[in-house]
Amino acid sequence: MARIIAWDIISLDGFFEGNEPWDLRHHEYIWGADLRELSLQIGQEVGLLVFGRKTYQGMAQHWPTDTIEPEIARYMNEVPKLVASHTMTTASWQHTEVTDDIELELRHRRISDDRSIYVFGSAALVDSLLSAGLIDELMIGVAPVVLGSGNPFFKTHSTRRELTLLETRTIDTGGVILRYAPEVQS
Known part of the structure; x- marks a missing residue:
């Protein structure tokens, strides 16, 4: 059965993008040889990439060129991709499908392939998948920069989410890769 891994890069103060959509300048503070190597490793093990609509649109604009x-x-261009959206019905980026029932689709796909499923970016989608108990691992790259404001990766909740630390790793740029397993909510 495939593991579903949420992967994102955040600033030290928890923002996955700046004040404007797709303001990802904090990525420059963490990108280097180690993160490049991790990205290539993900490429070798990924069976499916999953995005929310907004993240998909940015990725589809960037990676083909x-x-x-x-x-x-x-x-990024060759791996199968799945977009969670209630407004999109088709996708132009090669090897991409769209679904309006991401939870059902992921429950089905995780049993049909044992390669890892990665959810890239997509904070709102990650939040809903965490609530549904579908995230097996949070893999967070913490960039060594404080933005001061922006769009927070973790959304406000009235209930606590407990996590089990799997790994911490300092990388060559001074960033940190954190890997956590969410506790199963009962």
Whole structure:
């Protein structure tokens, strides 16, 4: 059975983007040889990439024409992709399907393939998948920068979410990769 792993990069103060949509300048503070190697490793093990609509639109605009990281662009373009959206019905980026019932779709797909399923970015989607008990692992890259404001990765909840630490790893840029398993909510 496939594991569902949520992967994102946040600032030290918890923002996954700045005040404007797709303001991802904090990625520059963590990107380096170690994060590139991790990205290539993800490309070797991923069976499906999952995005919310907004993240999909940004990724679909960037990766088909990227020439800076051709190895990463290759897997980003070739791997099967799934978009969770109630407004989109079709997707133009190759190997992409759209669903308006992401929970049902992921429950089905995780049993049909044992390769990892990665949810990239997509904070609102990750939040709903956490609530549904579908995230097996949170993998968070913490960039060594404080933004001061922006869009928080973790949304406000009235209930606590407990996590079990799986790994911490400092990388060459001074960033940290944190891996946690969410506790199963009863």
